[in-house]
Amino acid sequence: MTMFHPIKFCWNHPRATALAAAALVSGLGVWLHGILPPIAGWGLAMAEIGLGIGLARLLWPQTELVARLNQSEKTAQRIAAELAHYQTFTDILRRQGEMVTAITESAAITLIDGLRNVDAGIDRIVADCSGNLNQNAEEIEELSRLMILLMGSIQFQDITRQQIEQMARMSVMVDQHIALAHAALADLSRQFDTTSLADKLDQVFADYVMAAQRDSHRAARGESTDREGIGATVELF
Amino acid sequence: MKRILIIDDSATILLSMEGVLAKAGYAIDKASSGEQALTMLNDGLRPDLIITDLYMGAMTGTDLIRLARQVTGLRFTPMLMVTTESQQDKRIDAKTAGATGWLVKPVAPAALLQVVRQVLPER
Numbered sequence: 001m002t003m004f005h006p007i008k009f010c011w012n013h014p015r016a017t018a019l020a021a022a023a024l025v026s027g028l029g030v031w032l033h034g035i036l037p038p039i040a041g042w043g044l045a046m047a048e049i050g051l052g053i054g055l056a057r058l059l060w061p062q063t064e065l066v067a068r069l070n071q072s073e074k075t076a077q078r079i080a081a082e083l084a085h086y087q088t089f090t091d092i093l094r095r096q097g098e099m100v101t102a103i104t105e106s107a108a109i110t111l112i113d114g115l116r117n118v119d120a121g122i123d124r125i126v127a128d129c130s131g132n133l134n135q136n137a138e139e140i141e142e143l144s145r146l147m148i149l150l151m152g153s154i155q156f157q158d159i160t161r162q163q164i165e166q167m168a169r170m171s172v173m174v175d176q177h178i179a180l181a182h183a184a185l186a187d188l189s190r191q192f193d194t195t196s197l198a199d200k201l202d203q204v205f206a207d208y209v210m211a212a213q214r215d216s217h218r219a220a221r222g223e224s225t226d227r228e229g230i231g232a233t234v235e236l237f
Numbered sequence: 238m239k240r241i242l243i244i245d246d247s248a249t250i251l252l253s254m255e256g257v258l259a260k261a262g263y264a265i266d267k268a269s270s271g272e273q274a275l276t277m278l279n280d281g282l283r284p285d286l287i288i289t290d291l292y293m294g295a296m297t298g299t300d301l302i303r304l305a306r307q308v309t310g311l312r313f314t315p316m317l318m319v320t321t322e323s324q325q326d327k328r329i330d331a332k333t334a335g336a337t338g339w340l341v342k343p344v345a346p347a348a349l350l351q352v353v354r355q356v357l358p359e360r
Contacts, residue, residue, distance in 0.1 A: 108249040116256055144260070151256035152346035158247040159343060162321055209292065211323040231325055234348050236338040236355065 073188065080185040083178050090171040097164040108157035111150075119147045159210075166213060170204055239357055240264045242284035244274040244301065245319075246293040250342075254288065254319075257346045258353065271296030278308050286357050287311075291320035291327065299327075303334040315356040319344060 126140055177197055184192035195203075201221070208214045215225040241263045243254050248269075255265045266284060268274035270293050287305060289298040302316045315337040322328075328339050337356055340349065 105249055109252060112249065112252040112256055119256075119260065148257050148260050148346045148350075151253055151260070152344070152349070154249050154253040155343035157249040158245075159321060161247065209320070209322040209324070214323075231323075231328060231339070233341040234338070234344070234352055235328070235340075236352065237332045237336060 076185040076188060080182050083182040083185070086178055087175050087182075090175050094168045094171055097168050101161045101164050104157045104160060108154045112154050115147060115150050119144075122147070162209070163213065166208070169207070173200055173204065238262065238264045239285040240266065240283075241286045241288060241353070241357075242266045242268065242274060242277070242282065243288045244268045244271060244293065244298070245290040246270060247290070250290065250319075254349070257349060261350050261353075263353070270294055271298065271301035274301055275304055275308075278305055278311065283310050284314065286353065287314060287316040288319055288353075289316065291318055291322050291331070299331045299334045299336070302331065302336050306335040317352065317356065319349075 122140070122143055129136070174197075177194065177200065180194045181192060184190050201217075205214065205217050208217065218225045239262075241258055243251055243258075243265060244267075245251050245254070246269050251267045251269070255267060259265050266277065266282060268277060271289070272295070274287075274289070275296070287302075289301055291298040298318050298320065302318070305311050305314075305316065316335065317338045317340060318328075318331045318336045319340045319342060320327075321342045323341055331339060338352060340352060
């Protein structure tokens with residue numbers, strides 16, 4: 001890509017032409033003042049100024065336009081570089097999300113294994129202490145109930161895994177969009193005709209499976225979070 | 238002892254449900270995909286109840302139920318869907334495919350056991 005050098009640009013191109021033209025007009029004026037009678041001097045001076053302004057008007061706008069185009073190009077390059085870093089940022093987020101999933105899954109499996117071992121241990125103790133069972137029956141029942149509750153609660157890991165995976169899919173979608181924007185900024189002649197982020201947000205919404213995800217999405221967009229059309233958590237057909 | 242086949246691509250869900258249901262006295266078989274479960278059924282496994290997740294890769298729980306209903310001896314076997322999905326139209330799809338019931342994750346152990354006992358009464 002052509003890099004723009006502001007100093008070099010200003011003095012080598014149309015602005016310089018404008019100044020040279022003004023100098024030429026001024027020189028012409030001095031020469032005319034020298035050869036014509038003094039009475040013509042005032043009129044010539046006015047004509048001289050008018051010609052200078054006309055030339056400046058003709059050449060200055062062009063110079064400003066090119067300068068602004070070059071400034072836009074510089075800004076586009078800067079934004080493109082920033083977007084490249086943005087993608088690194090989302091990639092890091094995804095990798096860290098994967099780590100969280102792996103860690104919680106491993107911990108949840110360890111917990112369940114531990115709970116099952118404890119449960120089996122309690123069963124063995126109960127079998128060995130059959131004579132005293134009546135005294136401790138309520139306590140044993142309570143322990144058993146607690147054990148089942150704990151084993152059931154490990155389901156949290158699957159829920160969080162799905163939420164993290166959904167976030168990763170969303171960040172990939174945004175990354176792809178940013179990559180297209182990046183390419184369009186790097187080459188301003190290229191078209192940026194992809195699905196808008198607003199439409200992609202709608203796609204994301206359609207992919208949710210959990211009511212909580214849909215609610216947080218609606219809240220982020222400033223919409224009502226009233227849960228609609230959600231049936232009972234347990235339903236027999 | 239009643240036999241229950243649990244299908245889920247999450248290792249923690251499989252272990253969690255196995256823990257809860259085994260403690261309640263059920264024999265448990267597990268599969269981590271619809272394809273694996275279907276193979277087990279085609280190979281002769283005849284559970285008294287099937288509990289399946291909805292989203293598990295290529296074959297969904299709804300697909301699995303639809304195909305399992307065609308396996309000899311499983312036409313009247315209760316099949317429950319356990320999923321995080323809360324959309325009503327997915328629930329209707331599952332019902333049409335032959336699901337017996339729908340449970341939204343996370344399922345409290347007491348609620349799970351209540352439903353299992355309801356669809357799998359002791360004879």
